[in-house]
Amino acid sequence: MKYFLLFFGLFILSCSGLPKASFNCSISLQRMNVIYTTVDNPLQVFSNVPASDIECSIDNDAVLRPMGGNYYQIYAAKEGEYIFTITQKSTGLEVSHTLRAKKLPVPVAQIGQVSGDSVFALQLAAAQRLELTYIPAFDINISAEVIEFSILKISKDNVRSEVNNQAAGFSEEARRIIAGSGSGDILIFRNIKARGADPGVMDVRDLLLYVK
Numbered sequence: 371m372k373y374f375l376l377f378f379g380l381f382i383l384s385c386s387g388l389p390k391a392s393f394n395c396s397i398s399l400q401r402m403n404v405i406y407t408t409v410d411n412p413l414q415v416f417s418n419v420p421a422s423d424i425e426c427s428i429d430n431d432a433v434l435r436p437m438g439g440n441y442y443q444i445y446a447a448k449e450g451e452y453i454f455t456i457t458q459k460s461t462g463l464e465v466s467h468t469l470r471a472k473k474l475p476v477p478v479a480q481i482g483q484v485s486g487d488s489v490f491a492l493q494l495a496a497a498q499r500l501e502l503t504y505i506p507a508f509d510i511n512i513s514a515e516v517i518e519f520s521i522l523k524i525s526k527d528n529v530r531s532e533v534n535n536q537a538a539g540f541s542e543e544a545r546r547i548i549a550g551s552g553s554g555d556i557l558i559f560r561n562i563k564a565r566g567a568d569p570g571v572m573d574v575r576d577l578l579l580y581v582k
Contacts, residue, residue, distance in 0.1 A: 393463040394418045395456040405452070405471045408567040409510055410435070410443040415456060425457045432471075446471040477502040477514045479562055479577040489557075489579040494548050499539040500559055502566075502574065514566035516574070519559050523547050526554030534561075555581045 398414040405411040417424055421440050428434045430452050433445040446452060452469045478485050480501050482493045502514045516538035523531045535544045551557055562574035 392418075393458045393461065393465065395424070395465040397454065397456075397467050399469075403467070403469055405444055405446055405469050406474050406510070407446050407449060407471050408569075409474065409512055410445050411510060412437075413442045413444055413454075415440045415442065417456065417458075419458055419460075423459050425459055427455050427457070428469075429453045429455075444469070449473060474512065474566065474568055475504065476572050476574060477504050477564065477566065479516070479519075479559055479574050481559075481577070481579065484579065486577065487580065488582050490582050491552060494551060494557075494579075494581065497540070497548070500535075500562070500577075501538070502564060512567060514564050514572070516562060516564050517571070519562040521547055522558040522560060523551060524556040524558070526552075551581045553582055557581065 395415065395417045398416065399405065399411065415421075415424070415426060417440070426434060426436075426442060428444060430450065431447070432452050434454075435443040435445070437443055444452075444454075449472050450470075452471060453466050454469050455464055455466045457464050480503050481489060482497045483503075484493060485503065485505070500516045500519055502516060504512060518534070518536050520532055520534045521544055525531075531547060533541075533543045533547050535541050540548065548557070557579045559577040559579075562576070564572045564574050566572055
């Protein structure tokens with residue numbers, strides 16, 4: 371009996387010395403640890419405890435929106451570093467991650483999904499407007515709109531003509547210059563101004579197209 375009690379006592383002592391289960395958490399962003407300003411950034415939280423036992427927060431006046439389950443969205447108004455903290459409610463244990471916020475890149479102009487180099491005359495004829503795209507593409511909702519641009523046409527005979535356009539859609543004058551372009555001509559969409567998620571007007575890089 372005394373041997374049993376001795377063994378039982380040793381067992382209790384050894385159990386009390388076992389490490390308690392730790393609180394582990396990780397996060398997943400589409401762009402590593404980078405978030406972009408002025409748009410909602412999707413984020414997923416992974417933990418070894420139930421979602422009901424965790425609470426998430428972020429500093430520096432960023433906005434954190436729960437989206438259900440372990441999904442969240444982060445909105446940051448300015449560039450810089452943000453601390454995203456995950457707290458286990460039942461224990462008070464915390465895990466923190468540093469996120470870096472930066473401005474959205476400037477989009478790229480395109481005509482009929484062509485963003486440079488050569489374009490067929492038929493593609494030009496079908497186009498109705500100057501569009502913008504982000505390269506690489508984003509998995510978040512970003513929109514930007516052209517507000518004005520000019521088209522410089524250099525014919526294969528080196529005759530130059532130019533027209534200004536005050537919207538994303540082509541004016542009648544812009545349509546004429548585009549429709550009159552043929553193989554060997556060069557079209558340069560330049561002085562492109564646009565508005566996007568960030569405040570202010572963006573200067574978009576020229577779009578140069580060789581007509582085939």
